[in-house]
Amino acid sequence: MKIDKSTKKTTLGLALLLSANVAMADCGDVQIAEWNWASGELMANVDKIILEAGYGCNVELIPGATTTTFASMNEKGQPDIAGELWINAVREPLGKAFEAGSLHSANSAPITGLGEGWWIPPHTAKKYPELKTVLDVLKRPDLFPDAEDKSKGAFVGCPAGWGCQLANANLFRAFEMEKKGWKLVDPGSAAGLDGSMTKAVERGQNWFGYYWSPTAMIGKHKMVKLDFGIPFAGSENWDGCIVKPEQECADPKPSSWTNSEVYTVVTDKFKNQAGAEVMGYLGKRVFPGEVMNGMLVYMADNQAEGADAAAEFLLQHGDLWETWVDAAVASKVKASL
Numbered sequence: 001m002k003i004d005k006s007t008k009k010t011t012l013g014l015a016l017l018l019s020a021n022v023a024m025a026d027c028g029d030v031q032i033a034e035w036n037w038a039s040g041e042l043m044a045n046v047d048k049i050i051l052e053a054g055y056g057c058n059v060e061l062i063p064g065a066t067t068t069t070f071a072s073m074n075e076k077g078q079p080d081i082a083g084e085l086w087i088n089a090v091r092e093p094l095g096k097a098f099e100a101g102s103l104h105s106a107n108s109a110p111i112t113g114l115g116e117g118w119w120i121p122p123h124t125a126k127k128y129p130e131l132k133t134v135l136d137v138l139k140r141p142d143l144f145p146d147a148e149d150k151s152k153g154a155f156v157g158c159p160a161g162w163g164c165q166l167a168n169a170n171l172f173r174a175f176e177m178e179k180k181g182w183k184l185v186d187p188g189s190a191a192g193l194d195g196s197m198t199k200a201v202e203r204g205q206n207w208f209g210y211y212w213s214p215t216a217m218i219g220k221h222k223m224v225k226l227d228f229g230i231p232f233a234g235s236e237n238w239d240g241c242i243v244k245p246e247q248e249c250a251d252p253k254p255s256s257w258t259n260s261e262v263y264t265v266v267t268d269k270f271k272n273q274a275g276a277e278v279m280g281y282l283g284k285r286v287f288p289g290e291v292m293n294g295m296l297v298y299m300a301d302n303q304a305e306g307a308d309a310a311a312e313f314l315l316q317h318g319d320l321w322e323t324w325v326d327a328a329v330a331s332k333v334k335a336s337l
């Protein structure tokens with residue numbers, strides 16, 4: 001039997017349509033960890049909208065936190081997706097799960113420009129362009145006078161009880177900052193840390209201290225992260241000393257901050273069930289740091305929760321997220337907003 005070109009095209013179109021429908025049907029029920037911090041909450045809700053509207057998934061968001069979510073995925077295979085898993089806290093068992101094939105990395109860098117470190121305000125960086133590294137700043141305690149003792153420079157660390165308090169205190173010792181004229185300031189609380197930065201920025205004063213990104217504070221104040229001016233001194237120094245209490249870290253070595261790594265992690269069942277298109281989306285889904293910080297400012301200023309912030313992101317940043325999906329999926333997502 002002879003088949004004309006129009007029949008071939010119709011048959012091919014039906015085949016592609018059926019294939020797409022099967023792929024969407026296979027996506028099925030999906031659990032996504034909705035993290036208990038703003039950037040993770042935003043990402044989870046963006047994934048929910050795109051997976052539901054674009055790929056026909058049925059998404060349930062469940063509360064997420066780094067160690068508990070990883071343990072649940074590793075031991076129970078749920079949730080299916082951990083969009084913003086900070087892996088430093090679970091690196092060893094996560095590596096074993098990857099080797100065993102029970103968990104997979106769908107994206108090894110879903111946010112760019114993230115990490116912990118030491119920061120100065122943009123007006124300070126502009127006025128003193130010679131302050132390019134931490135080593136440069138340590139030579140100028142006079143530019144960052146402590147409120148209680150003007151003869152010393154103030155370095156604002158982490159509140160007592162935070163894990164980063166230990167790292168900052170040990171680096172303070174490693175760089176011999178006291179001897180160089182510095183004082184380690186405990187801000188007392190998260191509000192105290194944020195308040196000290198905001199006060200300095202709004203008054204045009206210099207500020208030097210610890211913070212992390214992505215966060216609304218870094219986005220709002222456009223803080224400048226300093227290169228330490230020296231390389232990372234190795235995991236033995238960091239994991240075996242810097243992050244431990246002082247009594248367990250007798251001889252801390254000067255070091256840059258350890259790299260922060262964030263993965264999007266999925267279960268083996270989800271990877272096999274979701275299909276190449278959905279996994280392709282997760283692999284392409286990368287939030288530039290400046291965009292993420294801007295969205296966190298929006299969330300803070302408008303007291304916006306994840307669902308509203310995700311809708312705002314999709315409405316305002318189509319030039320970004322439409323590169324993560326094909327045109328048909330993008331059209332469905334836009335129609336759902």
